[in-house]
Amino acid sequence: MRVVNHPFLPAIDEPDITIYVDGKPIPAKSGEPIAAALLAAGIRVCRKTAKKGRPRGIFCGIGRCTDCVMTVDGVPNVRTCVTPVKPNMMVETQNGLGSWVDAK
Amino acid sequence: MKEGVKYTGIPSRQELSSCPGIVDTERFEKGPVAVIECVQEIPCNPCEDACPFRAIRVGSPITNLPTLDGEKCTGCGVCITQCPGLAIFKVHKNYTDTTALVEFPYEYFPSPEVGAEVDLGGRDGAFITKGKVVKVQRNKKSDGTTVVAVEVPKEYFMDVRTICRNK
Amino acid sequence: MKRKVQSVVIGAGPAGLAAAIEIAKAGGQVVLIDENSKPGGQLFKQIHKFFGSREHRAGVRGYNIGIQLLEETKELGVEVLLDSPVYGIYKEEDGLLVSYVREGKEEAIIAEKVILAAGGMENAIAFPGSTLPGVMGAGCAQTMINVHRVLPGEKVVMVGSGNVGLIVSYQLLQAGAQVLALVEAAPSIGGYGVHAAKIRRAGVPIKVSHTIKRVIGTTEVEAVEIVQLDEKFNPIPGTEEILEADTVCLAVGLSPMTELAWLAGCNFTYEPALGGHIPVHDENMETSVPGVYVAGDIAGVEEASTAMEEGRLAGIAAAEALGCYTEDEAKALKQQVWARLDALRTGPFGQARFDAKKHILDVAKGGK
Numbered sequence: 001m002r003v004v005n006h007p008f009l010p011a012i013d014e015p016d017i018t019i020y021v022d023g024k025p026i027p028a029k030s031g032e033p034i035a036a037a038l039l040a041a042g043i044r045v046c047r048k049t050a051k052k053g054r055p056r057g058i059f060c061g062i063g064r065c066t067d068c069v070m071t072v073d074g075v076p077n078v079r080t081c082v083t084p085v086k087p088n089m090m091v092e093t094q095n096g097l098g099s100w101v102d103a104k
Numbered sequence: 105m106k107e108g109v110k111y112t113g114i115p116s117r118q119e120l121s122s123c124p125g126i127v128d129t130e131r132f133e134k135g136p137v138a139v140i141e142c143v144q145e146i147p148c149n150p151c152e153d154a155c156p157f158r159a160i161r162v163g164s165p166i167t168n169l170p171t172l173d174g175e176k177c178t179g180c181g182v183c184i185t186q187c188p189g190l191a192i193f194k195v196h197k198n199y200t201d202t203t204a205l206v207e208f209p210y211e212y213f214p215s216p217e218v219g220a221e222v223d224l225g226g227r228d229g230a231f232i233t234k235g236k237v238v239k240v241q242r243n244k245k246s247d248g249t250t251v252v253a254v255e256v257p258k259e260y261f262m263d264v265r266t267i268c269r270n271k
Numbered sequence: 272m273k274r275k276v277q278s279v280v281i282g283a284g285p286a287g288l289a290a291a292i293e294i295a296k297a298g299g300q301v302v303l304i305d306e307n308s309k310p311g312g313q314l315f316k317q318i319h320k321f322f323g324s325r326e327h328r329a330g331v332r333g334y335n336i337g338i339q340l341l342e343e344t345k346e347l348g349v350e351v352l353l354d355s356p357v358y359g360i361y362k363e364e365d366g367l368l369v370s371y372v373r374e375g376k377e378e379a380i381i382a383e384k385v386i387l388a389a390g391g392m393e394n395a396i397a398f399p400g401s402t403l404p405g406v407m408g409a410g411c412a413q414t415m416i417n418v419h420r421v422l423p424g425e426k427v428v429m430v431g432s433g434n435v436g437l438i439v440s441y442q443l444l445q446a447g448a449q450v451l452a453l454v455e456a457a458p459s460i461g462g463y464g465v466h467a468a469k470i471r472r473a474g475v476p477i478k479v480s481h482t483i484k485r486v487i488g489t490t491e492v493e494a495v496e497i498v499q500l501d502e503k504f505n506p507i508p509g510t511e512e513i514l515e516a517d518t519v520c521l522a523v524g525l526s527p528m529t530e531l532a533w534l535a536g537c538n539f540t541y542e543p544a545l546g547g548h549i550p551v552h553d554e555n556m557e558t559s560v561p562g563v564y565v566a567g568d569i570a571g572v573e574e575a576s577t578a579m580e581e582g583r584l585a586g587i588a589a590a591e592a593l594g595c596y597t598e599d600e601a602k603a604l605k606q607q608v609w610a611r612l613d614a615l616r617t618g619p620f621g622q623a624r625f626d627a628k629k630h631i632l633d634v635a636k637g638g639k
Contacts, residue, residue, distance in 0.1 A: 106458075110464060113477045142465065143464065145618040147322060149329065150329045154330075247335075249320075269444070
């Protein structure tokens with residue numbers, strides 16, 4: 001959910017681009033980290049662990065813990081909390097360590 | 105369960121009665137006055153600079169609790185929005201024969217509407233009484249902190265400190 | 272040939288910005304490097320009004336202080352390198368070599384003086400379900416709601432009653448979330464009473480001697496079980512309570528991010544009151560490695576106000592060492608900063624930090 005109303009922080013811009021998460025389009029704001037667009041859309045699962053397939057999502061928010069990594073435009077292990085969105089970005093829930101097979 | 109702001113977040117009766125930022129009972133009868141519910145020593149003194157009548161004194165070290173001089177305080181309320189801890193209120197006990205006016209800092213969306221009847225709560229957020237919103241004020245100097253004044257039954261002038269938030 | 276400069280400041284948060292400003296004001300050359308795409312560190316998510324005195328910019332919201340600092344760096348023409356994580360610091364013959372990555376390439380700078388202002392990171396605790404999406408650091412939630420303006424969840428349980436837990440609970444309410452409860456394992460509230468009072472007025476229960484027992488959910492947090500603790504921090508059977516939360520925020524302390532100080536070979540001392548292992552430094556904020564200074568949370572977890580003052584101190588001292596100030600000029604400036612630092616470290620909340628900092632200075636002089 002986007003924080004549209006706030007007692008004193010300025011009004012926020014409307015989302016102006018689209019990114020794709022597991023094929024589904026979601027709105028995003030230029031300049032925001034991927035994780036922010038995901039949270040705005042209510043998406044909190046970023047990846048599944050390699051051995052037991054357990055769900056992981058954003059934890060530290062500062063680029064250190066790697067719980068939020070996803071495969072972005074074919075590149076695995078991208079930290080969504082510090083990587084800004086780009087128009088038509090393809091973001092995928094990552095299984096395990098991810099792979100570079102389809103990397104551009 | 106221990107009482108006091110360090111255990112519950114609510115100043116105890118003892119902490120409030122010995123608080124130098126709260127004036128003596130007689131002063132409340134004489135017109136509007138600030139109520140500084142600052143009961144814990146932290147390094148902080150913007151209230152001292154904020155008062156145009158120099159009614160608030162912190163001195164040195166800046167961890168001293170602020171002392172409010174009831175004679176100098178006119179109840180102008182400028183200090184309310186200058187306290188980073190949102191710990192300063194204003195009361196006018198004898199607003200009318202039956203009602204008091206309580207002013208408190210408010211930093212939530214939406215602000216209440218003037219004239220609205222609202223549920224009012226105490227230091228623990230629990231409902232005390234309904235009241236009428238008389239003033240909703242914000243300016244550049246208050247930097248985002250709104251001052252809300254509500255009219256309440258007189259007996260609650262030292263209890264009402266907020267608008268209840270619905271869960 | 273590596274680029275040579277007079278000074279490098281690593282970390283553009285409040286400490287690093289203040290340090291770079293002081294060096295530039297003194298006429299020294301300074302390059303400010305940060306791994307993030309924007310400067311300011313954690314300052315821009317601090318939407319509350321700061322405490323302290325007028326010199327500490329009390330009453331000003333954190334992000335406005337950040338804006339003021341950034342404007343000063345622009346006016347002084349401080350060179351800022353962003354998106355440039357520093358991964359190494361080495362003692363070389365002609366100075367201190369600072370290596371970083373920029374646009375995918377390794378680069379390096381040799382500096383006479385280096386100020387480490389890398390800040391602190393949030394701690395974590397583990398409990399059943401603590402890895403589920405929806406469990407996150409309180410600082411992470413704060414960044415999301417105040418900087419990126421998105422809610423990471425709607426019904427929050429906050430763990431920890433230090434100032435971070437109290438303030439972020441308040442800010443979550445301001446952003447439109449509900450805070451179902453704040454749990455604190457200790458028998459008393461760790462942060463300021465005024466912060467606790469604000470959330471009590473908003474109806475948020477503060478449960479001291481309580482902690483999280485487990486989080487329930489399959490792919491995300493669906494519910495949270497809390498439990499009361501006895502005076503030995505053992506859970507009391509039968510006191511469990513289930514809260515229908517979708518988010519858990521952990522506000523369980525910060526630790527200094529000292530990797531670069533370790534790499535540089537600095538001596539350390541262990542100070543629990545300041546968050547862990549701290550690089551030993553003297554009154555000039557200089558470590559045991561000549562030319563390497565520290566400032567801010569890397570030198571002990573405190574607050575933004577102390578970070579800025581320590582940054583100023585390190586900047587003034589580095590400028591003095593570079594010859595930009597005479598000994599007397601620098602002494603006067605440093606005394607003013609020390610007076611402001613001492614003022615921030617008084618009272619029941621500051622005393623432990625004051626004592627710990629004093630111990631660090633003693634260790635620097637050869638004490639234990």
